[in-house]
Amino acid sequence: MYNNYKDKLIGFYNKDRRMPTYTEMMSLFGFKSKNAVSRLVDKFIEEGIVSKDHLGRLVADVSFNSIPMLGYVKAGFPTDVAEELSDTINIDDYLINKKGDSYMLTVDGDSMIDAHITDGDMVLVEKTNTAKDGQIVIADVDGEFTMKYFRKKGDKIWLEPANKDFKPIHPKMYLNITAVVKAVIRKY
Amino acid sequence: MYNNYKDKLIGFYNKDRRMPTYTEMMSLFGFKSKNAVSRLVDKFIEEGIVSKDHLGRLVADVSFNSIPMLGYVKAGFPTDVAEELSDTINIDDYLINKKGDSYMLTVDGDSMIDAHITDGDMVLVEKTNTAKDGQIVIADVDGEFTMKYFRKKGDKIWLEPANKDFKPIHPKMYLNITAVVKAVIRKY
DNA sequence: CTTGACTGTGAACGCTCGTTCACATATACT
DNA sequence: AGTATATGTGAACGAGCGTTCACAGTCAAG
Numbered sequence: 001m002y003n004n005y006k007d008k009l010i011g012f013y014n015k016d017r018r019m020p021t022y023t024e025m026m027s028l029f030g031f032k033s034k035n036a037v038s039r040l041v042d043k044f045i046e047e048g049i050v051s052k053d054h055l056g057r058l059v060a061d062v063s064f065n066s067i068p069m070l071g072y073v074k075a076g077f078p079t080d081v082a083e084e085l086s087d088t089i090n091i092d093d094y095l096i097n098k099k100g101d102s103y104m105l106t107v108d109g110d111s112m113i114d115a116h117i118t119d120g121d122m123v124l125v126e127k128t129n130t131a132k133d134g135q136i137v138i139a140d141v142d143g144e145f146t147m148k149y150f151r152k153k154g155d156k157i158w159l160e161p162a163n164k165d166f167k168p169i170h171p172k173m174y175l176n177i178t179a180v181v182k183a184v185i186r187k188y
Numbered sequence: 189m190y191n192n193y194k195d196k197l198i199g200f201y202n203k204d205r206r207m208p209t210y211t212e213m214m215s216l217f218g219f220k221s222k223n224a225v226s227r228l229v230d231k232f233i234e235e236g237i238v239s240k241d242h243l244g245r246l247v248a249d250v251s252f253n254s255i256p257m258l259g260y261v262k263a264g265f266p267t268d269v270a271e272e273l274s275d276t277i278n279i280d281d282y283l284i285n286k287k288g289d290s291y292m293l294t295v296d297g298d299s300m301i302d303a304h305i306t307d308g309d310m311v312l313v314e315k316t317n318t319a320k321d322g323q324i325v326i327a328d329v330d331g332e333f334t335m336k337y338f339r340k341k342g343d344k345i346w347l348e349p350a351n352k353d354f355k356p357i358h359p360k361m362y363l364n365i366t367a368v369v370k371a372v373i374r375k376y
Numbered sequence: 377c378t379t380g381a382c383t384g385t386g387a388a389c390g391c392t393c394g395t396t397c398a399c400a401t402a403t404a405c406t
Numbered sequence: 407a408g409t410a411t412a413t414g415t416g417a418a419c420g421a422g423c424g425t426t427c428a429c430a431g432t433c434a435a436g
Contacts, residue, residue: 014287016241016247017247017248018206018207018245018247019206021243033311046226048215053204057206059204059205059206060205065280067284067291067292067312068291068292069291069292069293070291070292070293071293071294072293072294072295072296072342073248073293073294073296073297073311073326073333073334073335074296074297074333074334075331082301089292090280091279091280091283091284091312091373092278092279092280093375094281094375095281095375096255099202099255100195102255103255103256103258104256104257104258104277105258105259105261106257106259106260106261107258107260107261108260108261108262108291109262109336110346113304116301116304116306116374117304117307120303123261124229124255124279135376136376139259144262145261145262145275146261146262147261160271181320181376182375182376183373183375183376184374184376185279185283185371185372185373186304186371186372186373187282187283187370187371188323188324188369188370188371
């Protein structure tokens with residue numbers, strides 16, 4: 001019914017990264033009165049598409065930043081996506097826990113190929129000095145940075161590649177963990 | 189110098205997903221006058237941290253939604269990240285081209301394992317009816333949905349798994365492309 | 377046709393916005 | 407000490423905000 005208006009609203013939001021004012025919505029929707037906008041906004045609020053904060057300003061619903069989650073590949077695409085939506089997610093929110101400590105790195109080399117991280121992939125890492133046995137980490141071993149599995153048995157720590165052509169790395173001097181890998185992102 | 193203020197500003201933005209008003213910034217920064225805020229905002233604008241739109245409203249710089257890109261793993265972490273930043277990216281913008289036609293699917297099975305897409309990975313797909321030879325697609329073959337390499341030689345089209353345990357799929361009745369895989373996302 | 381529910385117009389209102397004064401205080405330089 | 411610069415306070419201002427009137431046109435139900 002009002003999907004046309006909603007699309008225009010989302011379009012504005014994606015372009016300007018903020019909600020429009022009522023005056024802006026007048027021209028956006030083609031109204032000549034702010035009251036028409038006001039009534040439309042009330043409908044949006046009822047439907048949960050938008051809400052208002054304590055200042056009366058419009059706040060975009062999470063769906064403005066999200067993309068639909070459709071379940072498993074085998075299930076395929078529902079004929080009417082809108083009716084089948086199991087969920088929507090915001091990729092940023094989904095991946096990033098600690099905003100200030102998150103960084104992206106490009107993977108160089110195939111030493112983690114058996115973990116299905118290939119040359120050129122992007123990894124999202126979170127800065128930290130500690131890791132658990134089995135986590136994939138970025139570490140500084142004797143002055144060289146590398147990405148490997150972190151291994152810890154008792155008080156012995158070392159790094160292990162996920163590629164049988166490479167050998168485990170036992171630190172000669174030191175092994176400092178710089179970050180742990182939280183996600184892998186590959187773009188085609 | 190003003191990084192403390194900047195952090196608070198970014199904190200507010202991440203929480204409320206909008207820029208604060210000058211009055212809100214007064215309590216946010218601990219000022220008792222809007223003029224102090226006004227002068228601070230002018231500095232922010234000079235530094236390019238924020239800008240103003242045609243209504244005088246504050247607009248967040250792209251960096252508010254972005255996370256730092258640090259180059260290659262081997263380069264490791266610069267001691268002072270702020271000075272070494274080659275770039276920042278917004279994961280959403282980086283991955284998503286057509287907002288309305290993008291969906292997330294969870295991968296089921298290991299038929300694309302040799303393309304380093306494993307069971308449980310998430311794939312970001314874009315709806316389309318056409319694909320080029322070699323692209324990874326979601327397709328409906330004779331009534332069953334699957335994710336495979338799309339192959340096309342001349343006017344012959346079929347699907348190929350990236351797993352030697354599986355055989356190519358030649359359609360008996362039809363092969364309809366539903367979407368192409370644009371990115372793979374794996375979260376640890 | 378009459379009635380009532382919608383939907384849009386146009387104008388008015390109070391409120392908060394961002395801006396801009398004059399003035400006070402602190403810090404640094406001569 | 408004296409002066410300039412930076413930084414904060416407090417008050418005032420016009421402008422645009424979101425809200426809310428009264429009123430006109432449209433459409434479906436009775």
